[in-house]
Amino acid sequence: MRKALLPFLCFLIQPPHCWAQxxxxxxxxxxxxxxxxxxVVALAHVRVIDGTGAVPRTDQTLVIANGRITGMGDAASTKxxxxxxxxxLKGYTVIPGLVGMHDHMYYPAPGGPPALYPEHAASFPRLYLAGGVTSIRTTGSVEPYSDLELKRAxxxxxxAGPKIHVTGPYLEGHGAFTLQMHQLKDAEDARRTVEFWIAEGVTSFKAYMNITPEELVAAVKAAHARGIKVTGHLCSIGFREAAALGIDDLEHGLVADTEFLPDKKPGECPNPATANKALLGLEVASGPILETIKDLVTHHVAVTSTLPVFETIVPNRAPLDPRVLDAMFPEARISYLRRRAMISDGAAKSDWPALFKKELEFEREFVKQGGLLLAGLDPTGYGGVIAGFGDQREVELLVEAGFTPVEAIHIATSNGAEFLGELDKIGTLAVGKLADIVVVQGDPSANIKDVEKVEIVFKDGIGYDSAKLIESARGQVGLR
Structure with a gap:
């Protein structure tokens, strides 16, 4: 009984021996x-954006002790x-640690086919933490044992790294585009795969593009029986069908939904470019797209926004961020810039400026209709999206989609924590919650680009030096 009471008493009275323990x-x-x-650390005279969506508060003081926020309020009255x-911290702002909901631990290898995605257990954990990301869901793993051991370390x-919620290996059907994915044989194989990896310690699953409806049903049933959620980057199955089959979350948004292609065959993944063209003539705020949004909301299906990875496909759009280029292994940088130039050369024929605009509209309408929008970066594509920096860019692009900076921060923090079932611990700043706090120079509520100016990232009350973490990963992305 004494052991059980000690943490509670420490939280109340916080004597020095409690801090040491x-x-x-x-x-x-x-x-x-x-x-x-x-x-005990006091963050004094700081602006607070607490993640709830509330108006920012100026001249505040936060007190951190024993890994938690133990005091928060006006600087004049907070002891x-x-x-x-x-x-x-005059001139600084604190926000909750970002909760990255599509934050892989791998990155595309330069050099061309076959498509390979090596684990980045050296650079990515540091870059996520440096960027203010204190919790992540890996949302698909090519090396699930590596992810589990990384989490343990x-x-x-x-x-160094964020708190990791490990997603199991991809639940992919026949037709996987990379050698690193197991291709399910049937519904029984889907069930076995889910049950095996739950026993190994994963806490979510991701269905992938060629999964069959029968395999998805079996996976969802097995996962839900153990309190585990399933998300999906789907192609063979449309969003409304997936919602009816019990999926909990859908990745990437409208541009991943193939159900609007008039001649789509059930259970088959059509050509993505053809499916995307079918979206161009549709309005988001009316007709079939709006009906899909309402159906997802009715079924309590979340959507994960991954705007940075799609931005790289839009000709001449993604910023050439020196921080991103400096983090890359030379061969990875050359490969990325070459591909970027090829996309720019094809600008006149690209559908992606219109598709990206439609995706922004979709995410805004989804929230307007009551949907739970999550935020991630997806460090895949052709290599232009990198851990941490991409999470910050996601917040900026949410603002471009029409959300206020405060709303965008709420999506990138509180919403992710809510979906993970951890809103009582993380996701917002409040007394009693874990001290996962990002200190940024400036005011992101006035200029969202200030979200990039991270100086200190507190995780469980320990403050990490963002600049040192970034420097330690210089030149490693694309390698390790």
Whole structure:
């Protein structure tokens, strides 16, 4: 009983011996990235965007102790405990740690076919954390054991990185485009796969483009029986059919939905470019697309926005961010820039400017109709989207879609936590919640680009140096 009471008493009274017991044991490697780890830290005179969607509050003080937020309010009235380390943050803003909901641990290998996606367990965890991403769902794994062991190493304080919710291997049918995906044989194989990987420790699954309806039903049934959710990047199955079959989330939004192609065959994945052309003549706020949105909302199916990966397909649109280019292995940088130039050369014939605009409209309408929109980056495509930096770009693009900066931050923090069932712990800033906090210079509520100016990322009350984490990964993306 005494052991059970101790954490509660520590939270209430926070004596020095409680702080010592709460301090994680960090490896020397991880310790080198730590900027703030005093037993009690006060973030004073800071602007607070709390993730709830509420109006930002200026001149606030947050107190962090024992890994949690123990005080928050007006600087003039919030008591700072004796002995606390005080950071004067005039001119800074704090937001909740981002919750990345399509944040893989792999990246496309340069060099052409076959399509391969090597695990990036060295660079990506550091870059996610550096970018202010304190929790992620991997949303599809090509090396699930690597992801599980990486999660263990981060949780044990051996490596820098976010809290990881590991998604199992892709649930793909016949016709996988990469050698790294198992192709399901039938519904029984789908059931076995789900049950095996739940036993291994994964906490979600992702159905992929060529899965059959029968396989999806079997996977959803097996996962739901154990309280596990299933998302999908689908092609063989349209969104409304997937909702009826019990899926919990759909990745990428409108441009991944093939149901609007007039001659689509049931259970078959059509040519994506042909399916996308069918979208061009449809309105988002009326007709069949609006009916699909309403159907998803009725079935409580979330949608994960991954705007950065689609932006790279729009000719001459994605910013040439020096931070992204510096993080790349030279061969990866050359491969990305060459492909980018090829896309630019084809600008006159590209449907993607119109498709991207329609995707922005879809996500805004989905939320307007009551849908739960999640945020991620998807570091795939042809290599222009990178961990952490891409998560920040996603928030910026949500603002371009028509959301206010405060709404976009809410989507990228609170909504993800809600879907993961962790809103009582993370996703917003409030007394009692875990101290997953991002300190940025400037005011993202006035200029959303300030979300890129991350200086310190607190995860469970430990403050990590964003610049050091970024520097440690320089030149590694595309390699490891």
């Amino acid at each position: 709460a301090a994680p044991k960090l490896s020397p490697e991880l310790r080198s990235f730590v900027k703030e780890d005093a037993p 700072i405990p004796e002995g606390a380390k005080v950071l004067d 981060i949780d044990e304080g051996k490596m």
